[in-house]
Amino acid sequence: MFSAAGCMEQDIAGCADFDVEIIKKGIVMEKKTPIPKGFRFATAEAAIKKPGRKDLALILSDTDAVMAGMFTKNAVKAAPVRLDMERIMSGKGRAIVINSGNANACTGVQGLKDAEETAKIVGAALSVAEKAVYVCSTGVIGMPMPMSRLRPKLPELAAAAGNALFDDVAAAIMTTDTFPKILSIRKKIGGKPVTITGICKGAGMIAPNMATMLGFIITDAAIGTAALKKALNAAVKTSFNRITIDGDTSTNDTVLIMANGFAGNAPIQAATADYAVFAAAVAKLCYELAMLIVQDGEGATKLVEVVVQNARTEADAEKAAFAIANSMLVKTAIYGNDANWGRLICATGYSGIAVDDSKVDISLNGLMVCKNGMATGRDVEANDRLKSKKVVILINLKLGKGAAKVLTCDLTEDYIKINAEYRS
Amino acid sequence: MFSAAGCMEQDIAGCADFDVEIIKKGIVMEKKTPIPKGFRFATAEAAIKKPGRKDLALILSDTDAVMAGMFTKNAVKAAPVRLDMERIMSGKGRAIVINSGNANACTGVQGLKDAEETAKIVGAALSVAEKAVYVCSTGVIGMPMPMSRLRPKLPELAAAAGNALFDDVAAAIMTTDTFPKILSIRKKIGGKPVTITGICKGAGMIAPNMATMLGFIITDAAIGTAALKKALNAAVKTSFNRITIDGDTSTNDTVLIMANGFAGNAPIQAATADYAVFAAAVAKLCYELAMLIVQDGEGATKLVEVVVQNARTEADAEKAAFAIANSMLVKTAIYGNDANWGRLICATGYSGIAVDDSKVDISLNGLMVCKNGMATGRDVEANDRLKSKKVVILINLKLGKGAAKVLTCDLTEDYIKINAEYRS
Numbered sequence: 001m002f003s004a005a006g007c008m009e010q011d012i013a014g015c016a017d018f019d020v021e022i023i024k025k026g027i028v029m030e031k032k033t034p035i036p037k038g039f040r041f042a043t044a045e046a047a048i049k050k051p052g053r054k055d056l057a058l059i060l061s062d063t064d065a066v067m068a069g070m071f072t073k074n075a076v077k078a079a080p081v082r083l084d085m086e087r088i089m090s091g092k093g094r095a096i097v098i099n100s101g102n103a104n105a106c107t108g109v110q111g112l113k114d115a116e117e118t119a120k121i122v123g124a125a126l127s128v129a130e131k132a133v134y135v136c137s138t139g140v141i142g143m144p145m146p147m148s149r150l151r152p153k154l155p156e157l158a159a160a161a162g163n164a165l166f167d168d169v170a171a172a173i174m175t176t177d178t179f180p181k182i183l184s185i186r187k188k189i190g191g192k193p194v195t196i197t198g199i200c201k202g203a204g205m206i207a208p209n210m211a212t213m214l215g216f217i218i219t220d221a222a223i224g225t226a227a228l229k230k231a232l233n234a235a236v237k238t239s240f241n242r243i244t245i246d247g248d249t250s251t252n253d254t255v256l257i258m259a260n261g262f263a264g265n266a267p268i269q270a271a272t273a274d275y276a277v278f279a280a281a282v283a284k285l286c287y288e289l290a291m292l293i294v295q296d297g298e299g300a301t302k303l304v305e306v307v308v309q310n311a312r313t314e315a316d317a318e319k320a321a322f323a324i325a326n327s328m329l330v331k332t333a334i335y336g337n338d339a340n341w342g343r344l345i346c347a348t349g350y351s352g353i354a355v356d357d358s359k360v361d362i363s364l365n366g367l368m369v370c371k372n373g374m375a376t377g378r379d380v381e382a383n384d385r386l387k388s389k390k391v392v393i394l395i396n397l398k399l400g401k402g403a404a405k406v407l408t409c410d411l412t413e414d415y416i417k418i419n420a421e422y423r424s
Numbered sequence: 425m426f427s428a429a430g431c432m433e434q435d436i437a438g439c440a441d442f443d444v445e446i447i448k449k450g451i452v453m454e455k456k457t458p459i460p461k462g463f464r465f466a467t468a469e470a471a472i473k474k475p476g477r478k479d480l481a482l483i484l485s486d487t488d489a490v491m492a493g494m495f496t497k498n499a500v501k502a503a504p505v506r507l508d509m510e511r512i513m514s515g516k517g518r519a520i521v522i523n524s525g526n527a528n529a530c531t532g533v534q535g536l537k538d539a540e541e542t543a544k545i546v547g548a549a550l551s552v553a554e555k556a557v558y559v560c561s562t563g564v565i566g567m568p569m570p571m572s573r574l575r576p577k578l579p580e581l582a583a584a585a586g587n588a589l590f591d592d593v594a595a596a597i598m599t600t601d602t603f604p605k606i607l608s609i610r611k612k613i614g615g616k617p618v619t620i621t622g623i624c625k626g627a628g629m630i631a632p633n634m635a636t637m638l639g640f641i642i643t644d645a646a647i648g649t650a651a652l653k654k655a656l657n658a659a660v661k662t663s664f665n666r667i668t669i670d671g672d673t674s675t676n677d678t679v680l681i682m683a684n685g686f687a688g689n690a691p692i693q694a695a696t697a698d699y700a701v702f703a704a705a706v707a708k709l710c711y712e713l714a715m716l717i718v719q720d721g722e723g724a725t726k727l728v729e730v731v732v733q734n735a736r737t738e739a740d741a742e743k744a745a746f747a748i749a750n751s752m753l754v755k756t757a758i759y760g761n762d763a764n765w766g767r768l769i770c771a772t773g774y775s776g777i778a779v780d781d782s783k784v785d786i787s788l789n790g791l792m793v794c795k796n797g798m799a800t801g802r803d804v805e806a807n808d809r810l811k812s813k814k815v816v817i818l819i820n821l822k823l824g825k826g827a828a829k830v831l832t833c834d835l836t837e838d839y840i841k842i843n844a845e846y847r848s
Contacts, residue, residue: 106766106769107798143799251766328752342565349500373500419757
């Protein structure tokens, strides 16, 4: 489904073939989010950054779950990321403890001890092996974890398992997000109804290579470790790894998936029909979650899809799409409804890929503004087309067959305000 | 002077040894800018973008000058850039015609014809070989040059040579710049007083690889072609190639240097004492011009120097410094007087270089906020230090001896306003 050509509109439409049901919470509160069987949740208030909100959450599987994870490529990795990267080697787990308000990054040896202690306390309270507990953090970098406030709340959190919704977890992990992000897909696999539900938080410090700060996907599917890992990697490639808000890759980016087998299907193995259905669903879920992150980009007023087609290779297409999506000049022009395609061809040109500008076509929301590297004279009309909540930028390089799509948002005064005042 | 370790404060101070006199116009109007002998200037109004300002300028040497140039590395090159890259092969020239208001980029075959015609008309009017005339343009990309308005003004421009100051040329080439940028250095070479004067324009679409949109340096020194080229390349490496406003590399970036020999010194050849003096002066001039560009960054309120020390290599240091200087999160934090060093170590981490975060020290305006990758607890004090027009970010990686300094500015709501409305 997510082919080498990237995730195009027709692919998404194609999902209907699989009887996919997607419920977007936070966007349209249609109904209660379907949750896979055998999972419980809890939230608590630990006043990690400041009091007054739930900033601690627990995801618990009733039995050992098969797990896979992907982590930031930033050379500076937060303590919980280092902990989880170690634990994910087992391919298994029972619980995830998540806090917002403090990233536990750049906190040295003590930071790692704090993450370990967090897992240990929760594990003990749940009567679960310490190493089956994963820890994720998001928030300010470089502050010690306030363990004196966190420590006493952890047993309470464990004891409360089942008292909260997955929706509440989605809300508790928010930082500058303006709405919780939760999506669910249901489908039949091996004759059994399987539910896959995911949450994530984003907003800022979002860029290629694990663009989401934190994402958690839970499913009751029965699946082998290798197949789960493969499905997650493929899904992330064209979703969380193809979005950018501001070009900054965080120290804490983590996506974890837990599959506990409660659906009772015959365990899914790689390269089977069941795998194809499952992998497509996970990919679809990740793509839609990534879309939610971009829609909620800090200060954003518009969702922008940058599609580069007919590059020499897919890698070239991705590089150009990211150069455009990260260009402040492009993002401000879109904010200003200015069909300034010169900035688009300029960013394509400096992206480092092969470009023959005498071949480049550029369309904005379906209107061609540049043909063979020159103006079509339809800029005024195009300005009008940009007065839309969604902007599709299409760049046709006519050099090969590589294509990629990157999601981003516009850049506004509010991004500046949010980030100039984030810690105060 | 500009060693492998980059341009540090002590290097600049060292310039005093050479009896350098720098006069900054637009910052402090101290006196009339010294101009090398044997150059004349003209400006005219051609209403290229809109009427009401001088948007056309001429730099003319009274005899054939030795010339060198550096051009944008963007794969999409404006027509005048392609023209000048061809002509600079001769190592000679007489005149430069510059317009603002239209970049003549992405204008196809006609764009190149327009640039050629511009040079031809001016050459004929000056009785100078067509190929000795260079053309530079800056402004909006993708609009055909309004030759019907430009054409009749070109003979007038040529006829007016000598009626304007170099300062007027600096003003005519401005786009979103808020002040003209002109600097001059005088020194004795081979017993003769030599003057080197430069102008440039910047403001937006400023990034590594020929960061200035346009820069013109004129000197009455006598110098060989190879020596001039070498001096320019070395100077640009640590000046115009080490600044960034918004990470966007333009289609039109050009720096040209003309040396007409009117000073009467024995021609400077590479690897001589005279060369060292001359090259140091050009480097100093370019560095100070680059500083002016950053100080005038679109919407900027602060000049930011990012110094990365003790990286594995100079290339690593440069990479990290640019990642920091281009980070929107860093730039907004500085705007907000927020000593959020987590964003600095994060950008260092994702820059792609070798980093051991347990070794990283970070200082802001001389105050250490992060030692060995952890907080020193002096953030509040550091916030106060940031309330300054100049911010020096010092990152010590303790991995080797590579160092680099990149100049940038903060990111403010005004950048968004300027660029959301640039074409309207």
